[in-house]
Amino acid sequence: MTSHRSSPLLLALAVAAGGSLTLALAGCTGIQEAFSQEVTTEFRDTAEVVAQSGTTVPWLPADATEIVLKTKRDGEVAAAIARSGSALDPATCVEMERQSAPTVHIDDAPDVYAKDRVFACGAWSVIATTDGWYGWTPNSPGEKEKSPAAS
Template sequence: MRKSFTSALAVTGLLAIVSLTASGCSVVDELAHHKKSSEFADAASLEADGDLEVAWLPRDSSGIRVVQSTQADDAAVAVVSEGSLPSAMCIEVPRQSAPPYVIDDTVDVYGVSSVFACGEWTVAETPTGWLGWTPNHPDEKAQSPAS
C-alpha cells in the first residue's frame, strides 16, 4: 500500500512539473523575471488587445512581438513593417539608450549609432521593420518632437 502511495505521489509531482513546463516559459518569466511576452498579428490587434500604447507604430505593422515588465513601464516592441515612422513624432538622433529586453531576430542595437526618438520611445530600424523600446534616455526624449 505504501509503495503505491509513494508511486502515485511521485507521478503527481512529475505531472505538476510537466504541466508547469508545458505551459511555457511565460509563467516563469512573469513570476521570476517580472516580464511578459505577447504577439499580435497587426497594429489594430495591438491597439485592441494590448495594454501598451505604441504611438510610433506604422499602420502596416505586422508580426508584432512585445516584451514588457509586469512591474514597471519598461518594454520592447519589434514589428515587421515597410512603413515609415511619423515625422511629427519621431526624429533621428544619436543612440544613447538600449532596449530593456532582447527580442530575437531584430538588430544588435549596440552596433547602431543613430535611432529615432519618438517621445518616450526610442526606435531602431531593423532588416524587416522596427525595434522600439521604452524608457529611453532623457536626452533622446528631449529631442523628440513628441516631448
C-alpha cells in the same frame, strides 16, 4: 493576440495529477516569466495592439504586423519589434544619435549597440530592422526631449 504566459498553478495541478511531461514543460515559460517579471505578447497587427495592449506604442506604423511586445510587469519598461514596410511618422519621430538601449530583450532583435543613430519617438527609441522596426522604452531624457512627440 498570443500570450506566452502559462499559469504556474496549472503546471502544479498537471504535475500533481500525473500530467504529461509535455504539459509540465509547457509551463516552464510561465515559471521563467514569473521570475524574470517580464511578459511577452504577440499581436497580428497594429490594430490588435491598440485594442488589447495596456502599453502604448505610438511609433508603430499602421501596416505593422507580426508584432512582439515584451514588458516588465509594471508596464513602464518595454520593447517591441514589428514587420513593416513603412517609414516612421516624422510628426512623432526624429532621427538622432543613440543615447539609450533596451533593458528588456526580444529574441531576434538587432544589436542596438551596433547602431549609432535611433529615431526618438516620445519616450521610445526605435531602430530599423531588416524588415521593420525595433523600439524600446524608456529612452534617455536627451532622446525624449528631441522627439516631436515629447509634448
